[in-house]
Amino acid sequence: MPRPMPRLFVIRHGETEWSLNGSTGRTDIPLTARGEQQVKEKAPIFVGEGRPIDPKNLCTVFVSPRQRAHKTFHLLFGHVETPNHILTEEAREWDYGEYEGLLSSEIKEKRPNWNIWLDGCPGGESVEQMENRVDRIIDSVRKYHREYHEEGLNTRDVVIVAHGHLSRVLISRWIQFPLKLGTHFNVEPGGVAVLSYNHNTLAEPALNALNLYADLR
Numbered sequence: 001m002p003r004p005m006p007r008l009f010v011i012r013h014g015e016t017e018w019s020l021n022g023s024t025g026r027t028d029i030p031l032t033a034r035g036e037q038q039v040k041e042k043a044p045i046f047v048g049e050g051r052p053i054d055p056k057n058l059c060t061v062f063v064s065p066r067q068r069a070h071k072t073f074h075l076l077f078g079h080v081e082t083p084n085h086i087l088t089e090e091a092r093e094w095d096y097g098e099y100e101g102l103l104s105s106e107i108k109e110k111r112p113n114w115n116i117w118l119d120g121c122p123g124g125e126s127v128e129q130m131e132n133r134v135d136r137i138i139d140s141v142r143k144y145h146r147e148y149h150e151e152g153l154n155t156r157d158v159v160i161v162a163h164g165h166l167s168r169v170l171i172s173r174w175i176q177f178p179l180k181l182g183t184h185f186n187v188e189p190g191g192v193a194v195l196s197y198n199h200n201t202l203a204e205p206a207l208n209a210l211n212l213y214a215d216l217r
Contacts (some may be wrong), residue, residue: 002200006145009159010167010193013068014039019189020046021130022103024165025096028066039075042213044188047076048191053159059144059161061085064092073161079151085152090137093163117180134169149202167193174205188214
């Protein structure tokens with residue numbers, strides 16, 4: 001009987017003031033009190049023995065160093081032994097450069113036809129830079145997955161705890177589409193996406209689930 005296919009769980013940090021008002025960027029803002037409570041309440045539902053994220057199946061966790069993501073990670077795994085994890089700038093949010101902290105409506109007052117998915121951010125990351133960064137994360141994940149699936153090493157699952165735009169880009173690139181497909185995915189605060197493969201082959205990456213456990217609005 002073949003081993004179960006490896007999976008990648010992509011978790012957006014919990015609620016922040018910016019996730020409420022629509023701002024985005026690299027600024028290191030905290031979770032709201034409500035955001036912390038939401039993550040705490042959901043953690044035992046999907047992290048633990050026999051749960052979707054079972055520590056015995058968990059190979060490693062990539063975590064954005066921004067406090068909203070780092071705090072989310074520790075709240076999620078606070079009731080189990082802390083798993084092996086890597087703080088990495090590769091998992092940070094899209095660098096908005098000159099548009100840091102602005103709403104899309106405010107940006108469009110300056111540049112009416114601006115679209116981050118096509119134009120990137122002046123003084124921050126271009127579309128190509130963002131796509132390349134996310135592809136590097138995917139390469140790291142797939143190295144673990146290949147070792148598990150083809151060589152019998154490691155365990156089944158990898159987790160990424162990161163940000164909204166990063167998650168949307170990652171989903172697009174995982175299923176082998178251009179970054180701009182991300183505009184069609186909503187990734188809610190605290191939501192979990194599950195990425196894996198079809199037909200028992202690593203050659204067919206797939207999206208299995210989106211916004212699990214999120215408070216959908």
